Amino acid sequence: MSPHFRTVTDDNPADGDAWVRAVSAGFLSPPESNPRGLAQRRERLDVPGSRPRGAFEGDRCVATLRSFDQRLTVVGGREVAANAISAVTVLATHRRRGLLRRMMTDDLAEARERGDVAATLVATEYPIYGRFGFGAASTFTAWRVDASRSGLDPKWSLPANEGSLTFVDGAEVRKVGPELHERFRRGQPGAVDRSEQVWQLRTGALWFGPDPWVEPFHVLYRDPAGVPQGLATFATDNAWREGLPEGTASVRSLLATSPAVEALLWRFLLSIDWVVTVDSGRTPPDSVLPLILPNPRAARIREQADHLWLRPLDLPALLGARSYATEGELVLDVRDPLGLAEGRYLLTASPEGGLAVPTTREPDLTLPTNALAGLYLGDESAARLVAAGLADEGTTRAASRADLLFRTGRRPWCPDIF
Numbered sequence: 001m002s003p004h005f006r007t008v009t010d011d012n013p014a015d016g017d018a019w020v021r022a023v024s025a026g027f028l029s030p031p032e033s034n035p036r037g038l039a040q041r042r043e044r045l046d047v048p049g050s051r052p053r054g055a056f057e058g059d060r061c062v063a064t065l066r067s068f069d070q071r072l073t074v075v076g077g078r079e080v081a082a083n084a085i086s087a088v089t090v091l092a093t094h095r096r097r098g099l100l101r102r103m104m105t106d107d108l109a110e111a112r113e114r115g116d117v118a119a120t121l122v123a124t125e126y127p128i129y130g131r132f133g134f135g136a137a138s139t140f141t142a143w144r145v146d147a148s149r150s151g152l153d154p155k156w157s158l159p160a161n162e163g164s165l166t167f168v169d170g171a172e173v174r175k176v177g178p179e180l181h182e183r184f185r186r187g188q189p190g191a192v193d194r195s196e197q198v199w200q201l202r203t204g205a206l207w208f209g210p211d212p213w214v215e216p217f218h219v220l221y222r223d224p225a226g227v228p229q230g231l232a233t234f235a236t237d238n239a240w241r242e243g244l245p246e247g248t249a250s251v252r253s254l255l256a257t258s259p260a261v262e263a264l265l266w267r268f269l270l271s272i273d274w275v276v277t278v279d280s281g282r283t284p285p286d287s288v289l290p291l292i293l294p295n296p297r298a299a300r301i302r303e304q305a306d307h308l309w310l311r312p313l314d315l316p317a318l319l320g321a322r323s324y325a326t327e328g329e330l331v332l333d334v335r336d337p338l339g340l341a342e343g344r345y346l347l348t349a350s351p352e353g354g355l356a357v358p359t360t361r362e363p364d365l366t367l368p369t370n371a372l373a374g375l376y377l378g379d380e381s382a383a384r385l386v387a388a389g390l391a392d393e394g395t396t397r398a399a400s401r402a403d404l405l406f407r408t409g410r411r412p413w414c415p416d417i418f
């Protein structure tokens with residue numbers, strides 16, 4: 001039977017339930033049997049700007065993909081309209097027959113048509129999305145820190161004139177978190193906006209896990225004027241051995257509006273009595289964490305990998321949205337495996353912004369959309385792309401000139417998995 005591809009709409013709840021079941025099966029998770037859980041998950045699909053689509057055989061859903069409207073911060077603090085892609089699954093019984101290809105190409109073509117500037121996703125496996133024009137645009141690093149070897153002063157506590165640290169509950173996080181996050185993300189290339197649902201999911205107000213929700217600790221930092229500037233969420237295992245504490249604090253999220261606030265929150269986490277190890281969770285690749293320790297070797301990398309994937313859809317709008325490190329010109333010849341965003345553009349760049357116009361001039365750099373994704377947010381260097389054979393230099397020192405323009409002081413980072 002050849003599947004029928006359709007968008008799941010709220011006027012057909014049976015489609016919605018079948019879609020939700022297919023997502024669980026596709027991610028090898030236990031099926032949702034509770035009717036209330038099914039209804040809640042289905043309701044998540046109905047939010048404005050959410051586009052769940054599926055492949056159906058009769059009433060049965062065999063493949064899923066959901067895209068939704070997203071705002072992505074680019075270098076210089078501006079943001080672009082992105083088509084975020086999530087919940088990509090194909091039942092194991094239906095894999096490698098082109099179902100993902102069909103859903104992805106339909107979704108990207110519609111996003112381009114709508115005027116979205118780029119598409120984003122977080123990939124489960126690296127090899128899946130390059131063929132669709134996506135490239136890794138940001139990474140994360142997860143650290144394990146041995147608090148006793150860090151060299152930090154064990155008597156540390158926040159001086160009273162430097163603000164306050166307070167344990168808060170999930171309800172308070174839902175109240176103050178969104179505004180704090182908005183300020184954070186404006187200064188962080190690679191960060192994306194968060195819906196109210198994400199805050200509910202992160203604080204247990206909405207919870208789909210098989211086990212009961214266990215409230216983590218939330219610690220809010222307010223500056224001396226009382227303004228929230230940082231929020232750390234973590235869980236502890238409370239482990240002891242032979243009368244000695246062996247606890248690990250596992251950080252689920254750490255948001256800070258400046259590196260100084262980030263440093264303060266790490267210091268706090270590393271000072272908690274009974275906690276001897278801090279698992280940092282996914283930190284920015286250039287987190288201040290190891291450098292603020294008198295002994296940075298007390299922090300070991302547990303994991304370092306790609307995180308946000310980016311796919312240009314509108315090259316002039318994308319190149320025009322960010323700011324550049326200096327003034328200069330560069331001709332980019334961009335190739336696109338799906339033909340959605342290719343062409344040769346003359347980029348006139350400056351710290352104020354960029355302008356990309358079609359040109360017939362000889363290209364300085366020829367590269368596919370997935371290589372441009374790495375370069376665009378400042379995570380990758382053109383010289384490295386050329387060295388790896390992922391971009392071609394058409395003129396003398398083109399890669400060095402590109403790096404002078406695209407380089408950034410801080411690396412991009414996205415704290416969200418979506």
Ligand SMILES: CC(=O)SCCNC(=O)CCNC(=O)[C@H](O)C(C)(C)COP(=O)(O)OP(=O)(O)OC[C@H]1O[C@@H](n2cnc3c(N)ncnc32)[C@H](O)[C@@H]1OP(=O)(O)O
Nearest residue numbers: 086087088089090095096097098099100101121123124127
């Ligand atoms: C953003 C997110 O949601 S990430 C989540 C991704 N989902 C998962 O990891 C869940 C488990 N996996 C799956 O559900 C499926 O295997 C999917 C969705 C990854 C792939 O679906 P399929 O329908 O099998 O893909 P489809 O047949 O359209 O393949 C398209 C191409 O991608 C390739 N491909 C698909 N999956 C993979 C993979 N995991 N690794 C390498 N190549 C892959 C295919 O070989 C094919 O290559 P071709 O164009 O050269 O012929």
